[in-house]
Amino acid sequence: MDLATCTYQEFQPPMGAPIRTTAGHPRFPLGYQLAGHAQLITPTRELLAQNLPEDAYEFTYRRLLNDRGIDRIHAELVGLAARNGGARLVLLCFDRLDQLRPADAWCHRIHFAKWWLEQTGEEIPELGARPATPPPSLF
Template identity: 60%
Template structure:
């Protein structure tokens, strides 16, 4: 299965309008001024407040988030994203935004719901969802002393 829309992910802070159409995917709105207008909200892929507040480790969080995505279903999620794209620009990628700056987290903690959504969506459709923000820092390789 392929995707009728182009998707990417980024942070609110790193997004620039040349990347595409900004789409909120967070339970809460940014409490800081954005240098671009943002009116779109992909509610079906937004994690619930209960999940956000649960403080789960990555594997448990991903399990719960994927469960919610699977219960909603790819067809409904794509329909919502297509409605958002149609309201703006079908040729412009939808850039799914959240707060987590992956490059500022330790490598083992460099994840958020947008990375889990990107993986899930790619598995469902075969279409990659690139991250447009700064990528996580890689752990340094362990080399010899000499």
Template identity: 60%
Template sequence: MSELPKLATCTYQEFKPDMGTPVRTTVGHPRFALSYQLAGHARLVTPTRPLLKIEARDAYEFSYRRMLEGHVFGNIQRELLRIAGAYDLDSPVVLLCFDRLNVPGNWCHRTMFAAWWTEQTGDEVPELGAQLKAAPTPPPTLFDF
């Protein structure tokens, strides 16, 4: 397989310039001031407006993955490499959106994209923003032995 860009994901709000190259993956621009400049817009990764109307996570993910498959992996790869190459190929392209993953019940297309990318390439796509912490495991009791 040809060259793959390094990828990561985060929110606009949590992104810091030392994390990598900031790239928009949202239908709209942020409606708040950013302390950094966006390097580009990953249009083939961005959900469509009709997708945004789907509220059920499983239906959304099914439709989003169909959209990604329709764009074809090689086209998505080339778009992300083009953005990365214009900046710094050694720095990850950080795919940004608004949804915070540390809020119970929140989910986001960027994590669905990360899972899809990993399935396609074997490369992990780390989330750089805060994530929901798993509930602590209770210590064993006498009845567990």
């Protein structure tokens, strides 16, 4: 199964099948049709409402993923891939990483990709713009 992540705003149809992973639908027009919703990796509204710092958010989100289970999550994603002719699934959310301060350049899709790698050994590339990295220090 081929997975990638991106934002709704940066997604382009040649990237694959656009899959919603957000608690809400985009409130802006999309230039493409969503191909499904990965409900088991979508953070709960309660988690989002807590406005936690990254480490606490990641801990709580990972616990949610573990409770839902890798087997169920994998099965849901396989089903979405099958309904989309085996196309790459592009897991979408709102946060443009290049428009955030480097310390704040995270979202649930990044934490999901790390969790997935730990669970399956499979990397999930980010297709959206990444934050600019500061130049290396000369001293």
